Amino acid sequence: MAILLTVxxxxxxxxxxxxxxxxxxxxxxxALNGAxxxxxxxxxxxxxxxxxxxxxxxxxxPVMLLEGREITTVEGLGTIDKPGPLQQAFIEVQAAQCGYxxxxxxxxxxxLLRRNARPSDAEIREAxxxxxCRCGTHMRILAAIRRAGELMQxxxxxxxxxxxxx
Amino acid sequence: MWALRVVIxxxxxxxxxxxxxxxxxxxxxxxxxxAAAEATFAPELVAKGAQLAALGNCIACHTVPGKPAFAGxxxxxxxxxxxxxxxxxxxxxxxxxGWSEEAFQRAMNEGVDRRGxxxxxxxxxxxxxxxxxxxxxxxYAFLMTRPAVKAEAPRNDLQFPLTYRPLLxxxxxxxxxxxxxxxxxxxxxxxxxxxxxxxxxxxxxxxHTPRNALGAEDRDxxxxxxxxxxxxxxxxxxxxxxxxxxxxxxLAFYLRNGWHEFHGVSRGPMxxxxxxLSALPDSDIMAIATYVxxxxxxxxxxxxxxxxxxxxxxxxxxREQTADSQSSPVNASGGSPGEAIYVAAxxxxxxxxxRQPFGGLNFELSTAVNAPNPxxxxxxxxxGLPPADGxxxxxxxxxxxxxxxxQVADVLAYMRERFSEEQPWxxxxxxxxxxxxxxxxxxxRPSDGIERAPHNVGAEEG
Ligand code: FES
Ligand code: FES
Numbered sequence: 001m002a003i004l005l006t007v008x009x010x011x012x013x014x015x016x017x018x019x020x021x022x023x024x025x026x027x028x029x030x031a032l033n034g035a036x037x038x039x040x041x042x043x044x045x046x047x048x049x050x051x052x053x054x055x056x057x058x059x060x061x062p063v064m065l066l067e068g069r070e071i072t073t074v075e076g077l078g079t080i081d082k083p084g085p086l087q088q089a090f091i092e093v094q095a096a097q098c099g100y101x102x103x104x105x106x107x108x109x110x111x112l113l114r115r116n117a118r119p120s121d122a123e124i125r126e127a128x129x130x131x132x133c134r135c136g137t138h139m140r141i142l143a144a145i146r147r148a149g150e151l152m153q154x155x156x157x158x159x160x161x162x163x164x165x166x
Numbered sequence: 167m168w169a170l171r172v173v174i175x176x177x178x179x180x181x182x183x184x185x186x187x188x189x190x191x192x193x194x195x196x197x198x199x200x201a202a203a204e205a206t207f208a209p210e211l212v213a214k215g216a217q218l219a220a221l222g223n224c225i226a227c228h229t230v231p232g233k234p235a236f237a238g239x240x241x242x243x244x245x246x247x248x249x250x251x252x253x254x255x256x257x258x259x260x261x262x263x264g265w266s267e268e269a270f271q272r273a274m275n276e277g278v279d280r281r282g283x284x285x286x287x288x289x290x291x292x293x294x295x296x297x298x299x300x301x302x303x304x305x306y307a308f309l310m311t312r313p314a315v316k317a318e319a320p321r322n323d324l325q326f327p328l329t330y331r332p333l334l335x336x337x338x339x340x341x342x343x344x345x346x347x348x349x350x351x352x353x354x355x356x357x358x359x360x361x362x363x364x365x366x367x368x369x370x371x372x373x374h375t376p377r378n379a380l381g382a383e384d385r386d387x388x389x390x391x392x393x394x395x396x397x398x399x400x401x402x403x404x405x406x407x408x409x410x411x412x413x414x415x416x417l418a419f420y421l422r423n424g425w426h427e428f429h430g431v432s433r434g435p436m437x438x439x440x441x442x443l444s445a446l447p448d449s450d451i452m453a454i455a456t457y458v459x460x461x462x463x464x465x466x467x468x469x470x471x472x473x474x475x476x477x478x479x480x481x482x483x484x485r486e487q488t489a490d491s492q493s494s495p496v497n498a499s500g501g502s503p504g505e506a507i508y509v510a511a512x513x514x515x516x517x518x519x520x521r522q523p524f525g526g527l528n529f530e531l532s533t534a535v536n537a538p539n540p541x542x543x544x545x546x547x548x549x550g551l552p553p554a555d556g557x558x559x560x561x562x563x564x565x566x567x568x569x570x571x572x573q574v575a576d577v578l579a580y581m582r583e584r585f586s587e588e589q590p591w592x593x594x595x596x597x598x599x600x601x602x603x604x605x606x607x608x609x610x611r612p613s614d615g616i617e618r619a620p621h622n623v624g625a626e627e628g
Contacts, residue, residue, distance in 0.1 A: 019510035042515065042563050043524070054567035062510035065568050122232070129553045130561065 003063050007032065008076030018064035023047045025063055026073060034074035034103045038132075045131030048104035049073045055111035057130070074103035077110060085155060086110055089148035090141075097135030105131050109145045117149055191335035193282035196272065198264035203256040203314060207307035215308025218301055220445035222294075222367040226438050227251045237261070237315040242288050243607055246381065247324035249288045257314040270306045271299060276344065277334075284334035286322075287342075287381060295344050296366035341382035356449075360457025363450055370458065373399035373435065389461050391538075396601075396608030397434035398541045400533055404463045407536035410473040411465040418455035422448070423523075428480065430527035431560040433551055434542070437611050476530060504580030507573060511565070523560040529585040540578055540591045544601050545608050547574055554612040571598045 005012050007030060014029045023040075026032045026049070035058050038046030042060040049058045050072040078084030083091065086106045096102045105128060112119055112127040119127070124145050133141065219225070228236045228251045238253035238261075253261040262270065262280070269280040277291030278284055285291065297305075327333060347365060349358060364370045373394040375383040384390070391401035406412065410428040412420075420426040424440035432440040443451060465473065496513045515526035529535045534542045550564030569577070575594035582590055600606040 019506070021510075041518075041520070043561065051567060056567060057563050060511065060514075060563055061568055062507070064506065064510060065573075125555075129555070130563070 004067055005063065005071060006069070007071045008073060014063075016063065019062045021059050022049065022061045022063055022066060022071070023058040026058060032073050032075050035107075036100055036103055038100070038104075043132075044101075044104075045108065045128075046101050046104040048107040048131065050107050050111050053111060053114055055108045055127070072107070072110070074106050077106060085151035086113070086145075086148040089144045089151055093140050093144040093147055095137055095140035095144035097133075097137050101131060101133040101135075102141075105133070105141055105145075109148065113145070113149055113152060117153055119145070119149065121146075187335070188332070190339070191284070191332035193276070193278045193284070195282045196266060196269040196280050198280070199266035199269075200258075200264065202266055203258060203263035203310060205310060207311060211304050211307040212311050214301075215304035215306070217445045218305050218367055219308050220442040221363060221450075222305070222369070223439055223442050224254070225442070226435065227288075228254050234313070234315045234317070236309065236312055237317040238319045239317055241320075244288060244381065246328050247322065249286055249322050249324070250319040251288075252319050253315065253317050254309055255312050255315045255317075256310045257316050260316050260318045261314060262309065263314055267303060267306050270309075271302050274302050274305075277338065277342070284331045284338070286331075286334065287337065290369045290372045292342055292383065293366055293369035293372060295342075296346055296362065298346065301367070337380065337382070341380070354456070356453045356456045357460060359450070360453035360455070364454050364457050368454065370402070370454075374402050389458075394435045396541070396606060397436075397545060398537060398539050399436070400537060402458055403461050406462055406533070407538075408533045409531050409536065410476050411469055412459055412462060414452070414455045414459050417459055418448075418452045421451050421454060425523035425560065427522045428476075428531050430532065431523045431551070433546065434611065435609065480528065480531060502576060502580050503573070504576030504578070505584075507569070507577050508580050511568075512577065515562075524558075526562070529581055532585065535581055535585045536588055538588075540582075540594065540597065541601070541606075543578060543581070544574065544594075544598050545610075547577070548598070548602055549608065549610045552610060552612045559612060566602060571595050571602065574598045 001018055002013055002015050003018055005014060005025070007026070012030055014025055016025060016029065023035055023037060026035050027037070035049050036046040037059065038044035040047075040059050042057045045057065047057055047059040048055050050056070051061070051066065051069050053070075074087075078087045086109060090096060090102060090106065108128050108131050109124070112124065116123060121142060124142055128141070128145075225235055227240055227242060228238050230237070230240050233239070234255070236254045238251045240251045242249045242251060255261040256263040258264050265273075265280050272278055273280070273285065273289075274291065274294045274297055276295070277287065277289060322329070347361065350361075353361075371383055371389060373392050374389050375385070376387050376390055376392045378384050387403075389401065389403040390405055392399045400406065400408075402412075408429060410416075412429070416426050416428060420429055420432065421440055421443050424437065425431040431437075496509055496517055512526070517528060518525055520526075534540075534546075546562060547569070548564060548566040551560055551562040553559050553561045565574070572595060575598055578594055579590060582588065597606070601608060
């Protein structure tokens with residue numbers, strides 16, 4: 001059955017059983033391999049993506065529920081040449097060990113920062129409670145998310161050279 | 167002359183009635199005890215008090231999540247308005263720092279504060295009046311040795327005339343049965359202990375017994391099911407809807423661990439209760455189970471038969487973990503829209519092969535699906551079960567961002583039809599919409615092992 005999905009702003013028509021979880025469609029049909037398969041059971045968070053602004057576990061969501069919804073994956077946050085603030089912050093702080101959990105962490109953080117640009121550590125921990133990291137880089141992940149918040153705020157302020165004549 | 171006499175008699179009657187009422191309502195102030203907060207207590211007494219406070223779940227109402235323990239200020243919604251819990255830390259000005267033990271004993275026994283004001287029965291003194299003086303002494307020792315926190319509770323937001331506390335004397339006259347319970351010599355020691363714990367500090371009935379229009383427990387429907395913080399507290403008498411009836415062993419296991427293979431995980435306010443009960447010794451947990459199952463009574467033969475089938479189906483080590491969510495363990499027969507969603511989104515966990523508490527409960531075993539009111543399933547579908555902080559716990563993802571009210575209603579209708587013999591639920595869409603919007607207020611808490619203070623990441627005020 002044909003399902004129409006909007007991922008990172010582009011429409012995709014996929015011919016698939018509507019009961020298929022989004023994660024498999026992203027990875028197998030759309031070659032978007034950012035979202036990771038960790039457990040396939042809704043327990044680890046490595047498959048987290050954002051749907052209409054909210055973090056969801058893509059391994060748990062059948063695509064039948066997603067027509068007409070705005071799906072964002074880690075690929076939608078920026079590119080290698082032009083990393084988005086979250087990606088840049090993770091690079092700056094070197095918040096990854098193996099990196100497997102990181103796309104999920106970034107997407108949970110993305111949803112959080114959209115509604116709260118200056119979250120407290122407690123709020124970050126709460127928003128990321130369903131994201132597991134086996135390598136134990138949690139302290140750096142916290143630092144990266146704080147840093148991303150700063151970068152986003154800086155980006156939304158007028159730049160020092162803006163508005164200057166000539 | 168005649169008319170004057172009538173007036174005089176009438177006025178005299180009123181004066182007498184008002185006088186009698188005030189006499190009845192009046193309680194003396196117990197003088198402030200300046201040394202109370204500095205008193206020292208034997209460590210064993212304090213330790214015992216800590217256990218009793220856990221049994222009483224005091225922290226649940228007397229703490230705002232994320233704020234200092236026992237400092238009060240939590241909004242407790244009631245049908246009569248909002249009551250804010252009080253500060254029970256030993257702060258002299260805003261807490262109970264000036265309370266002598268006598269004042270504390272009286273509050274527990276009679277529901278009257280140190281100054282002599284009647285307390286609202288949101289403070290369950292209808293249960294706490296059953297607590298022995300000795301246990302109250304230990305509780306007092308525990309509370310008076312907590313860190314003092316300066317925190318003034320917000321003013322209660324109650325409808326007039328309920329703001330006038332002497333009226334509570336009338337409520338007490340009608341509904342309050344003061345004092346410890348008479349021993350029942352026909353019962354075992356464990357049962358007697360269980361009744362003491364469950365009826366007294368445990369105050370099970372405060373949530374599990376329905377209330378009348380004036381907010382008093384309806385003793386004719388003892389343990390017949392009530393409400394707490396936006397959740398249904400199930401019937402735990404003969405009307406229990408558990409497909410496999412509770413027995414002493416399963417109930418004790420559930421109270422001890424916060425889950426049971428045949429009943430699922432505790433959640434909502436009950437998660438706090440089972441979390442706190444971890445402070446109690448096994449013998450006390452067992453005693454509570456003995457008492458509560460005696461109230462449930464033996465199941466009817468039909469229930470027993472059905473339970474035997476279910477046991478066969480779900481007992482033992484039939485369960486192996488399935489690979490993942492990609493392959494649903496059941497197929498949709500192409501029926502209702504609710505079925506399609508259930509099969510794709512719910513079945514992989516709820517009919518997968520993972521055991522409790524980490525796998526989803528099979529709904530054949532679910533009390534919620536059989537309950538007269540679908541509120542608890544609605545809460546869990548919309549808000550999920552947030553993980554406990556820093557320990558393994560049951561989790562369920564929230565579906566509020568993925569399912570519309572109609573879709574949730576479709577799934578619930580399908581589940582009711584497939585897993586229960588009961589009548590379909592009425593008014594689902596409206597109930598779901600009200601829960602989602604917050605018109606029906608629900609408190610969302612991690613699934614187990616929680617202590618709400620001082621840090622409780624994950625607890626969310628709904
Ligand atoms: S892969 Fe989705 S939560 Fe683990
Ligand atoms: S960096 Fe390896 S799992 Fe998080």
